[in-house]
Amino acid sequence: MNLDRRRFLQVTAIGVIAAVAEPACADDRSDAIDHPQLLDLLGPERVRELGTHYRAATPTENTAEALRAALSKRPSSLFPLPASRSSRIRDDFESGRTVLVDGWMLSVTEARQAALFSLTPE
Secondary structure (H helix, E strand, C coil): CCCHHHHHHHHHHHHHHHHHHHHCCCCHHHHHHCCCHHHHHHHHHHHHHHHHHHHHHCHHHHHHHHHHHHHHCCCCCCCCCCHHHHHHHHHHHHHHCCEECCCCEEHHHHHHHHHHHCCEEE
């Protein structure tokens, strides 16, 4: 097969799109916006409590719509690809984006996920 420059760029672009789209489309509940990683560690009752405390302390993020919008924003970065929740949580801690919620030091991402979870029916 003879690859000219145009065909090479097309194949490369398709590969990049596939690499980015696959993780975004995967059905991995552990990285879903409404499934905080804290659930596995603390259980649903405690995560709901933490979320309720965060919403009380942060009135501008007291609705599901506001929390989803805040979680969808990405801190400024030179790398425009979407980050996994795990990497966003790690980045939050590394950058000092943390909050104290009911005695727990959480990343802002974790606190927002807990708050969103606290708004879902049990």
